[in-house]
Amino acid sequence: MRNFISVHDVNNIDAMVKKALMYKASPFADKTLGANKRIGLVFLNPSMRTRISTQIAAQNLGMEPIVFNVDKEGWAIEFEEEAIMSGNTVEHVKDAAPIMGKYFDILCIRTFPSLKNKEDDYSELYINQFIKYAGIPVVSLESATLHPLQSLTDIITIQEILNLSHQTSNPKIVITWAPHIKPLPQCVANSFAQWVNKWGKADFVICHPQEYELDDQFTNGATITHQQDEALMNADFVYVKNWSTYTDYGKIYCNDPEWMLTNEKMRLTNNAKLMHCLPVRRNVELSDEVLDSPNCIVTQQAGNRVWAAQAVLSEILQNHKQ
Amino acid sequence: MRNFISVHDVNNIDAMVKKALMYKASPFADKTLGANKRIGLVFLNPSMRTRISTQIAAQNLGMEPIVFNVDKEGWAIEFEEEAIMSGNTVEHVKDAAPIMGKYFDILCIRTFPSLKNKEDDYSELYINQFIKYAGIPVVSLESATLHPLQSLTDIITIQEILNLSHQTSNPKIVITWAPHIKPLPQCVANSFAQWVNKWGKADFVICHPQEYELDDQFTNGATITHQQDEALMNADFVYVKNWSTYTDYGKIYCNDPEWMLTNEKMRLTNNAKLMHCLPVRRNVELSDEVLDSPNCIVTQQAGNRVWAAQAVLSEILQNHKQ
């Protein structure tokens, strides 16, 4: 693995999951692997969980992380080729990225979607420009359309629960759309769909109001339904997530509070575990009672972000070495 | 000691002071105590001295500090139970704190008062919610009503001076209110009073204009006066600090420039040392001449923040171990 941008960069999801769970059991097993290596964590969009968990993962491998919050430190980047830079942008990615490549051994970067121009967002212009010009391995800390570290974390967490319960049959996994007050990216949902589909060890259902269809390059292989009750029936894992519309791009259509997940709805499931990538808006996306129930595994999930990142960085360091 | 929130968390102030002065003499005496431990420094309110000194203290103990400035990185936290989060807050402390507990071994956090709602501020809602939900030791980097790391530092500095002068009788310590242009919290004054009272080795006087009475849960045991001249008479230590009103909460009443400390007033003292927690507004709280005099120990005091923090973190690490 050179870059980690989507599920396509991973040959064997199960091997990655196993590696991550090994690090969870033994965080400092490879404490010298990254010695004298430096990792840049560059945020074009702010972050809490992703920043801290990746920083910890890097330190566990003996690397020195350097955090740079772009929007906070007055550094607006130009991404358009041949731009005449007489406006607000102060530096072109063609000039900025190669320097990252000089300073760091691995570049971790968070970009973001405009939610206005679908074509631009779905071409992943920003992160691809960084890959093109940085000249070192690039790890996505969330891009315009995907969030692969989150999805790897999600699979790790599901596998952990399955190991514990000695379940060997494929679980039923449901991702269900939730109301929100702001138009959010499709990243987490796209990426979760892409990973669960490639993983292939689940009965996978995506459920949302009609207007919130996702790009089928990610969802292909899953059952898609607009009936939440039907979807939840006998589910083993319920992943709750809001996203804005994909077709008529970046909008909030229906925001029906009926889609909020409650304990009553959870009773339809097979005593399902409740997942969310966080941050979550209580009593908007989910009711308090669901989040406070013993079946809620969102803290376990967020904690696992460290081990997902550590497995990915370890993989890149090892390949880099050879 | 599990948490460090107020003087009540400390069994033996003198032992803590001794430990801090040991670290000052030998900063790397316990360089491996915190190996592979991680400390989160979370600021809901910005900081310079507290941030840097705690970061250094943690590094001296071999810990890896991770700083997270909340207000700077777009992460508004909800503290009310059962809130319907359709407003500005993006994450509930019930969800945020447990993740801190996963990522860190010790959580250091700075909260702040509203200065509007006395009941809320004095119930210490914010920091108590973090303690309740984080599941790991919590250290206050200043809360709504107290600033214990500052107060421990203050006692350390006083003890250091007493050791140097071989004074064995109880010193006269005066905290005197000073004018300011903004309504400030009562934290530093509350906390200093609480610590000096528990320490018990001083003739302790609190002096302020009538309207600036502090909560007597902190001041009980001290002599309180509204006559600055009388208070300063024969003082060995003069601590200057502004605070806003407590009774009619969070206001600036009188802001009489006569309360500014000058060298003329210092002549009433027993050649007293001058203390301030910084930052200080020159020629508003104190005159230049006082701050620039050889009796001013504010730099020594700020430097000692490192050793106070190191003693506290060391204590928590040692108890954690057992």
Add this chain to the structure above:
Amino acid sequence: MRNFISVHDVNNIDAMVKKALMYKASPFADKTLGANKRIGLVFLNPSMRTRISTQIAAQNLGMEPIVFNVDKEGWAIEFEEEAIMSGNTVEHVKDAAPIMGKYFDILCIRTFPSLKNKEDDYSELYINQFIKYAGIPVVSLESATLHPLQSLTDIITIQEILNLSHQTSNPKIVITWAPHIKPLPQCVANSFAQWVNKWGKADFVICHPQEYELDDQFTNGATITHQQDEALMNADFVYVKNWSTYTDYGKIYCNDPEWMLTNEKMRLTNNAKLMHCLPVRRNVELSDEVLDSPNCIVTQQAGNRVWAAQAVLSEILQNHKQ
């Protein structure tokens, strides 16, 4: 060397260049030199390259860097003596700097010019106040009128190219003014002139529109011309940089796009290498084709910032030790 503020702090430029290139070949050669030493990187003005490169340089020497972005963390400093601080500034440099001196072993600081008051800017009030009050070695990360780490980097990069080409005769080095949309400091141009003049191993030409004359305390010794074509003729190195007016201070006079550097103009040179300190506004200061040509060495230059900083910090650590 105690401080590093200008070329006057360096006895032997060639020795510094050699040291930097040694570190480039062997970054961890002095990995223990800075053990248990702490370096503060304080930014009164934001930074990307300078911050990251100095942080890496410090880590390569085993030091622990602590970054503090002043303007981002609500800490406005007063520099005027005897100020009555009832306005926006919250802390005087007389109180802030000595604490830096307690917390750090070396203080690296970036100040900035007002571009309004020439006398104040050219007296370097801010950085000089920090030197006066910090009591520890101070390294300029760019000040009001100079940028010595950049200039040392520039000489390192030029020497590196000369070594590679086995050129022993003095190169022709040209710094040429470029258009920009904002009034920028004269720092980089002043400092480059100061360093190349002291270095003395070049045929050095400064070229700019008539109104953009620099302070002759820095340029004395160089050939100054207003004819860009004439200047570029047979140049071995072309350094492109905008600056605002010095005489009628801080203004944009002519902003003639004819001064933008293009490949056509580069054809006048002796196949010159193209230098810029970055960030650069493409198609305003320089055309895309120049920046994308194989003769452009701006990435090499930015990468060398690490080795310049490492040579400077190493020098200070070694002198400090004795």
